Amino acid sequence: MRLYMWGLLALAMACIVTLDSGTRGHTPISSRWNYNEHLFPIFRDQCGSCHIDGGIAPMSLVTYQSAYPWTQSIREEILGLRMPPWQAEDGFGMFRNGHALSARDMDMILEWSSGGYPQGPRDQVPPAPELPADWALGEPGVTLEMPEAFEIDAGTRELVRYFVLPSGTAADAAITAVDLQPGARAVVRSAAVFVDTAGVARQLDDADPAPGFADPEDGAFPSAPPVGVWIPGQAPVRMDGAGYPLPAGSDVVLRVQYKKTWITEGQAFTDQSRVGLYLADGDAAAIDSMLVTSPATVSGREVSFSHDIAGEVTLLSVIPEVDIESSEIQVEAVKPDGSRIPMLWLREPDSGWTSRFWFDAPVSLPEGSRLDITAVLDPGAERMPSTSLLGETAVPIRLAVDYVEGAPAAN
Ligand code: HEC
Incomplete structure (x- = not known):
């Protein structure tokens, strides 16, 4: 997965160089994928909750006319892992409430945006979706x-x-x-x-x-x-x-x-x-919450710290807050027998989009387990002023880990 992504990145970079040296207006169509048939479902499902008329993002991506002027910018945001704003890598932990762009979707977007961004068959223009007005889980209590x-x-x-x-x-x-x-x-x-x-x-x-x-x-x-x-x-x-x-x-x-x-x-x-x-x-x-915090001052390229967990617990979700310039944060659970469970790998953490990541399957840990956290800081990393959902701003890296005591709840 990782190697594949780097390959993809290199390929995409090569495309950027080749295409941008020509005249953009005359980009020949070399993309196998077109908007109406292939790209629209990706933009609707991965971007459309925000990039839609009246949504939180500055432009719609769910019509061809509104999306195509943005092809260059879309490629940059995707390669920079800034969009969509879900920073957790799939596979290192699995999550119930969202996921990163799949390598295949990424591949298709990049090929389309650098390959002339064709619209596709005119008789297959997809209907423009609207922002959903209903509660996703039905009427609340x-x-x-x-x-x-x-x-x-x-x-x-x-x-x-x-x-x-x-x-x-x-x-x-x-x-x-x-x-x-x-x-x-x-x-x-x-x-x-x-x-x-x-x-x-x-x-x-x-x-x-x-x-x-x-x-x-x-x-x-x-x-x-x-x-x-x-x-x-x-x-x-x-x-x-x-x-x-x-x-x-x-x-x-x-x-x-x-x-x-x-x-x-x-x-x-x-x-x-x-x-x-x-x-x-x-x-x-x-459901209770444990607050896991880094030392107040962190420096160097890599920062590691641990948190001992009291008793037997089942972990349900984690909210990470990172307000120091860093390229990644990894969280692993370590059982007393030394076995490690990957839980969360954040790439390019962005304090502007603090999320809660719900584990696909709750993580049961016996008494005597701990959490290991490793962060890779940017060279000369500085603190970024931020507010906190966790009521904690003294330390640069903090996590709220939600759990229930004992064995897993029926889920
Ligand atoms: C959760 C909401 C959300 C989702 C999902 C989302 N975006 Fe965005 N996007 C934004 C917001 C908000 C901005 C404006 C920049 C900012 O204020 O952070 C933005 C900015 C952008 C920009 C830069 C626009 C500019 O002004 O230069 C591009 C390109 C972009 N998004 C592409 C995408 C693509 C492609 C997807 C899906 C693969 C996506 N976004 C998913 C919210 C979202």
């Missing part, structure tokens, strides 16, 4: 809306804001899945959902005259990792037999990252997003 609309004024380019949504639940419950219906889809770049039992978010909200509150600089909130992380197009995952505790009457807190592109810059938006919570019907094992 509890739907909570932001109490007031929030205005993102024309002059603001990027902003993080928290909103308190009282759950109104009378009994203790367990959250098995979380989803979001963004209000202003063109600017809701990502979101996270927290459970607050201590009333901290309410106090912060009360102290701020506008709806919600800003990222508190003193780290007053969040004090625990989120129960839900949302990015356009990433499938929400529903747990079976396991859930995040939602004590009666607790507050649900929605964190929205608003971000404009050069298309939406200068426009004002109003957002009133909705959170969907799916609750367990019967008993559910409580």
Whole structure:
């Protein structure tokens, strides 16, 4: 897989050199693949959750007319592993809620973009898809809306804001899945959902005259990792037999990252997003989270650190946050007998797209296991200012690893 990718890269580089030395307007069609028959399904499924009219990305890729002016840029973003924004390598860990572009899809896009980007048969123009308006998992048990609309004024380019949504639940419950219906889809770049039992978010909200509150600089909130992380197009995952505790009457807190592109810059938006919570019907094992952190200062080319795990656990997902310039991060679980389980390999980590990676199969670890983390830093790597979903900014590399105690939950 890896060797193949490098081969592909070299091939693509060669193509770039050959083609760009000619006149772009007269690129002869040498691609075996065309848009209508071959590329459209890839763009629709891998890019279309964002690159669609009204979506979060600056241009649509789901019609030929809107996609073809971008062929050069598409090739660069794909070769740079910046698009699609899912940085986990498939095979080193497998995930339920997303995957990297397959080598075959990548191959087809590169050949099409450098081989004259043909449209294909005119009688096979695919119908332009629309942004889905329904909840992917069906109607949620509890739907909570932001109490007031929030205005993102024309002059603001990027902003993080928290909103308190009282759950109104009378009994203790367990959250098995979380989803979001963004209000202003063109600017809701990502979101996270927290459970607050201590009333901290309410106090912060009360102290701020506008709806919600800003990222508190003193780290007053969040004090625990989120129960839900949302990015356009990433499938929400529903747990079976396991859930995040939602004590009666607790507050649900929605964190929205608003971000404009050069298309939406200068426009004002109003957002009133909705959170969907799916609750367990019967008993559910409580999902807990362990915070794994690097040393406060890291330097050199390669940085390694470990985290000992207490007791027998089953790992369900991981949220990595990397705010130091680096090219890769690897996470492995190590059992007491020394056997290693690959869990996550992030390439070109991008703090702008913090995701939760749900393991395809939960990872059961006996007592005495540990996690080994290795990061490859850029030469002279510097910290990048960032905010944290995990309430932790003192150290440059941190992971929230979600688990249930004991053997795997029925899944
Ligand atoms: C989760 C949303 C999302 C997905 C999925 C996604 N993109 Fe993007 N893309 C963006 C956003 C947002 C930008 C604007 C740059 C930024 O603000 O980060 C962008 C920028 C780009 C650009 C550069 C545009 C420019 O302004 O120069 C290209 C090219 C691109 N994407 C191609 C793709 C391709 C090809 C795919 C699928 C294989 C894809 N993207 C999948 C959100 C997405």
